[in-house]
Amino acid sequence: MLVAAHRGSSGTAPENTMAAFREAVNAEADLIELDVRFTRDLEPVVIHDRLLRRTTGGRGDVNRYTVDELEQFDAGSWFAPRFAGERIPLLRRVLQELPVRIGINIEVKADGDRRSKALLVQHLCSVIHAYGTHRSLLVSSFDHRFLRVLHRQDPLVPLGVLLHPLRDVARRPSHLARRLHAGFILCSRTMVRRAIVEQAHAHGVKVGVYTVNRVIDLDRLRRFGVDLVFTNFPSAIRMALRNA
Ligand code: G3P
Numbered sequence: 640m641l642v643a644a645h646r647g648s649s650g651t652a653p654e655n656t657m658a659a660f661r662e663a664v665n666a667e668a669d670l671i672e673l674d675v676r677f678t679r680d681l682e683p684v685v686i687h688d689r690l691l692r693r694t695t696g697g698r699g700d701v702n703r704y705t706v707d708e709l710e711q712f713d714a715g716s717w718f719a720p721r722f723a724g725e726r727i728p729l730l731r732r733v734l735q736e737l738p739v740r741i742g743i744n745i746e747v748k749a750d751g752d753r754r755s756k757a758l759l760v761q762h763l764c765s766v767i768h769a770y771g772t773h774r775s776l777l778v779s780s781f782d783h784r785f786l787r788v789l790h791r792q793d794p795l796v797p798l799g800v801l802l803h804p805l806r807d808v809a810r811r812p813s814h815l816a817r818r819l820h821a822g823f824i825l826c827s828r829t830m831v832r833r834a835i836v837e838q839a840h841a842h843g844v845k846v847g848v849y850t851v852n853r854v855i856d857l858d859r860l861r862r863f864g865v866d867l868v869f870t871n872f873p874s875a876i877r878m879a880l881r882n883a
């Protein structure tokens with residue numbers, strides 16, 4: 640079972656910062672999951688929310704700022720004073736700076752972004768091609784149209800389909816994965832069922848589940864045969880798997 644550090648080691652450091660990513664590397668996570676949005680000047684940056692407020696105290700939407708303007712925001716203090724000075728990371732820096740042995744799951748968040756998918760895809764792909772081709776990558780999104788456009792632009796980028804708990808509940812995950820050329824389906828802990836895992840596996844599709852922070856949940860998902868778990872505590876989950 641693979642361990643993905645959800646927004647980095649976000650239980651022990653501020654989510655989606657270099658500090659959280661370094662802790663995930665030290666915890667020997669197999670992958671880091673991070674959320675990507677696009678600045679006004681179309682730079683992919685790593686932040687979960689559409690709005691700056693929760694994690695930086697800034698005003699308004701991430702995509703109203705240029706990459707240079709985002710430099711002013713502190714993305715660490717909200718979590719604990721010792722993380723003051725953490726910035727909103729640029730995807731290109733993350734891909735450059737983290738050791739190649741750790742995989743990166745880029746979750747694209749395009750909600751609230753009215754620009755064309757093709758334009759956003761083009762800018763994501765140019766960063767991936769420049770900085771990401773030497774390592775294991777997985778691009779995922781709840782925005783399935785984004786994934787479709789991405790596959791058209793570069794069929795070699797490995798994809799994961801995020802299942803929306805309401806929109807996708809009645810859909811056959813493996814059909815969705817096949818239609819979108821995705822090797823993974825990713826769903827929440829409350830949505831996953833043994834039948835979903837079996838149906839996906841029968842079609843050669845792997846299954847990832849978020850967010851798994853408790854050993855009792857981990858054990859249940861191991862019994863289901865889940866391939867990948869996203870956790871905010873990669874160190875603890877890695878240890879639980881070693882002792883299992
Ligand atoms: O990619 C899995 C998970 O991160 C999706 O939900 O809101 O944590 O980005 P969220």
Ligand code: MG
Nearest residue numbers: 672673674746
């Ligand atoms: Mg995410």
